[in-house]
Amino acid sequence: MGAHPLEQLRYLARGWGSSDDFPAREAAEVLAQLADEIPGSLVQACRRLIEYFPSSGPAWWLCARALCAPDPVEGILGAAGELADDPTGRRLAEALPASGVVAAPELSGAVRAALRRRQDVQVHKKAVRAQMVVVPVLAAGPSAVLVRPRSATAVRAAAHAGKPVWAVVARGSLLPGPLWEQLLERAGAAVAVEVALEVIEAGELGGVVGERGLEQPLPGLSRSTCPPVAELLGWRS
Numbered sequence: 001m002g003a004h005p006l007e008q009l010r011y012l013a014r015g016w017g018s019s020d021d022f023p024a025r026e027a028a029e030v031l032a033q034l035a036d037e038i039p040g041s042l043v044q045a046c047r048r049l050i051e052y053f054p055s056s057g058p059a060w061w062l063c064a065r066a067l068c069a070p071d072p073v074e075g076i077l078g079a080a081g082e083l084a085d086d087p088t089g090r091r092l093a094e095a096l097p098a099s100g101v102v103a104a105p106e107l108s109g110a111v112r113a114a115l116r117r118r119q120d121v122q123v124h125k126k127a128v129r130a131q132m133v134v135v136p137v138l139a140a141g142p143s144a145v146l147v148r149p150r151s152a153t154a155v156r157a158a159a160h161a162g163k164p165v166w167a168v169v170a171r172g173s174l175l176p177g178p179l180w181e182q183l184l185e186r187a188g189a190a191v192a193v194e195v196a197l198e199v200i201e202a203g204e205l206g207g208v209v210g211e212r213g214l215e216q217p218l219p220g221l222s223r224s225t226c227p228p229v230a231e232l233l234g235w236r237s
Contacts, residue, residue, distance in 0.1 A: 005031075005034035005037070005041075005045060006044070006048060008030045008033075009048055009052065010048075012052075013052035021108060021109050022053055022058045024080055024083045025083075025084060027049060028062060028083075030045075031045055031046070031062070031063075031076045032073050032076045035066065042066065042072055043231050046232065047063075047232070047235055049063060050063060051186075054186040055183065055187035057137070057138060057146075057174065057175055058083060058171075058173060060179050060182075060183055061083075061172040061173070061174075061225075062079050062083070063229075063232060064175075064226040064227055064228070064229045067229045067232070068227050079172075082171060083171055083172050086171035086172070086211060087211050088169070088170045088211050089110040089112075089114045090114070090117065091210070091211060091213040091214070092111065092114035092134070092214075093114040095209055096118050096134075097121075097131060098120060099121070099122075100120075100121050100132075101122045101123075101124060101129065102122070102124070102130050102131065102132055102133070102134050103123075103125060103126060103127045103133040103154060103158070103163070104123050104134050104135075105151050105153070106150055106151055109168070109170055110136060110170045111134055111168055126157070127154055127157040127160075127161050130163060131163065132163055132166060132206070133154050133155065133157070133158040133163055133164070134165075134166045135165060135166070135168065137151075137167050137169055137170075137173055138187075139180070139187075140173050140180070140208075140221055141174075141175055141176075141177060141180025141181070141184075141221065142177050142221055142222055143202045143218065143221060144199050144201045145167045145202075146187065146198070147167075147197065149196060149197070152197075152200065164206030164207065165200075165206050165207075166208070167200065167208050167217070169220070169221070171210070174223065174225070176224040176228045177228070178228035179224075179228050179229075179232060182234070202221055205217045208220035210223075
C-alpha cells in the first residue's frame with residue numbers, strides 16, 4: 001500500500017534542495033490524487049505544501065488555482081500543464097541582445113533555458129563585465145520580487161556599476177497582493193535562521209521578463225493569474 005498523499009508531500013519536500021526549482025509536476029500529481037480520493041483534505045494539503053515551500057511563488061500559485069477550481073482535479077492538472085508549458089525561457093532568449101554579454105548569478109529555470117537557446121550570448125558572473133544582469137525570482141508581487149542572496153548581491157553590484165537588471169518572472173511566480181504579503185511573512189519566518197532571502201523593489205529593476213516577454217516592471221508585475229483565495233490567507237500552522 002502506498003504512502004498517504006500528505007506523507008508523499010513530506011517526502012517530496014525532503015528531497016528538494018533550497019537552490020532547486022519547485023517540483024511542480026510532482027506536487028500536482030500528489031494534490032490531484034488527494035483531491036480525487038479525499039477531497040475534504042485538499043485545503044490541509046495545500047497549506048502543508050506551502051509550509052514546505054514557503055518562498056516558492058509557483059507553490060502558492062498552484063495551490064490557489066487548485067482551491068478555486070470548480071473541479072479540483074482538472075484545475076490542478078491544468079495548472080501543472082500551464083507551468084510545464086511556460087514560455088518565459090523562450091521570451092527571455094528573444095529579448096537578449098545579439099552577441100550580448102550577460103551577468104547571470106543563477107543559471108536556473110527560465111534563465112538556463114534561455115541561455116541554451118542563445119549560444120551567441122556570453123555569460124559572466126560579475127555585473128561590471130556585462131551589459132546587464134539577469135536574475136530569476138522565487139516569487140513576485142505587485143511591486144517587488146523575492147530573490148536568493150546571490151542574485152541580491154548581483155543586483156547591488158549592477159546598481160553600483162550602472163547596469164540594468166532584468167528580473168525573470170516565470171509563469172506561476174507572480175502573485176496577487178494578498179498572497180504576496182502572506183508569502184513574505186511565511187518565507188521570512190521560515191528562512192530567517194538559514195538564509196536571508198531579499199526583496200527587490202520594482203524601482204531597482206530595469207525590466208521584467210515573463211511569459212509576455214520583456215516589459216517595464218510596472219505594469220509587468222501587475223498581471224497575476226491566480227486569485228487571492230481566502231483559504232491561503234492568515235491561517236495558523
